[in-house]
Amino acid sequence: MAAVTAGMVKELREMTGAGMMDCKKALAATDGDMDKAVEFLRENGMAKAAKKAGRIAAEGIVKTLVDGKKAAIVEVNSETDFVAKNADFNAYVDDVVAQALNTSATDIDAFLAEKWAKDSSKTVADELASQIAIIGENLKIRRFAQVNEENGFVASYIHMGGKIGVLVDVETDVVNDDIKEMAKNVAMQAAALKPVYTSRDEVDAEYIAKETEILTAAAKNEKPDANDKIIEGMVKGRISKELKEICLLDQVYVKAEDGKQSVSAYVESVAKANNAKIKIKGFVRFETGEGLEKKNEDFAAEVAAQMAGN
Numbered sequence: 001m002a003a004v005t006a007g008m009v010k011e012l013r014e015m016t017g018a019g020m021m022d023c024k025k026a027l028a029a030t031d032g033d034m035d036k037a038v039e040f041l042r043e044n045g046m047a048k049a050a051k052k053a054g055r056i057a058a059e060g061i062v063k064t065l066v067d068g069k070k071a072a073i074v075e076v077n078s079e080t081d082f083v084a085k086n087a088d089f090n091a092y093v094d095d096v097v098a099q100a101l102n103t104s105a106t107d108i109d110a111f112l113a114e115k116w117a118k119d120s121s122k123t124v125a126d127e128l129a130s131q132i133a134i135i136g137e138n139l140k141i142r143r144f145a146q147v148n149e150e151n152g153f154v155a156s157y158i159h160m161g162g163k164i165g166v167l168v169d170v171e172t173d174v175v176n177d178d179i180k181e182m183a184k185n186v187a188m189q190a191a192a193l194k195p196v197y198t199s200r201d202e203v204d205a206e207y208i209a210k211e212t213e214i215l216t217a218a219a220k221n222e223k224p225d226a227n228d229k230i231i232e233g234m235v236k237g238r239i240s241k242e243l244k245e246i247c248l249l250d251q252v253y254v255k256a257e258d259g260k261q262s263v264s265a266y267v268e269s270v271a272k273a274n275n276a277k278i279k280i281k282g283f284v285r286f287e288t289g290e291g292l293e294k295k296n297e298d299f300a301a302e303v304a305a306q307m308a309g310n
Contacts, residue, residue, distance in 0.1 A: 071147045
């Protein structure tokens with residue numbers, strides 16, 4: 001049996017919000033397997049969600065660039081927030097996102113190996129090394145993405161000078177100020193509420209099957225005397241609720257006056273008002289330092305509060 005360390009207990013607490021003794025028990029019961037321990041806690045009603053708390057692991061900045069029908073987004077990390085706000089560092093990241101807009105690379109290694117657009121005698125990695133020497137901190141181009149939409153446009157949103165960046169792919173036969181405002185609002189929604197999918201169509205069957213298994217065990221623990229039909233109803237209701245939280249178009253639109261309108265219904269209302277056909281095809285959301293361990297700052301909650309106040 002694997003030894004359960006204090007570090008493992010701490011990590012599981014941060015992932016689930018469960019109590020220390022519950023985490024210790026879960027790890028002991030699952031032989032130290034972190035994923036199985038998360039499932040154990042959920043099945044026994046000791047954890048609220050099976051996802052890691054949003055921890056900010058590094059400083060840096062997210063930037064977007066839109067040029068006609070195409071757009072790019074990048075995250076470049078620095079060691080300190082002081083450097084993240086530095087004008088030279090920001091100018092360098094502007095160059096990185098311009099490189100990403102036209103790159104043919106499909107992963108970060110290929111991106112670093114290609115020629116630097118501003119000086120073909122260097123690679124992207126060479127320029128990064130030069131910037132590290134000039135700025136005096138370790139820097140990292142962590143990730144990039146491109147979005148192209150020939151039958152519409154790409155909307156972008158940057159929060160707090162680059163703490164969160166979002167691109168939204170909008171297919172539409174009408175492009176005007178109302179539809180551009182709608183797209184920006186949808187981008188702000190993605191920044192605020194951290195959806196995982198655009199719509200339920202993207203959610204794979206394996207995910208639903210696993211959630212059904214976990215939630216069924218949890219429901220049976222809650223109501224051991226309930227029959228299968230009641231348990232099935234409980235599980236279906238909880239999965240539906242979960243999908244409304246993780247699917248962008250199913251989420252309640254943050255700026256909805258009635259507090260009930262979904263993002264999908266909001267988009268449809270704008271389409272109807274402008275006699276347009278509109279489809280939100282996808283989105284990309286980068287949060288600085290997301291998934292890397294450092295101090296915890298809930299920028300998503302801050303964006304939500306800002307939107308509610310507008």
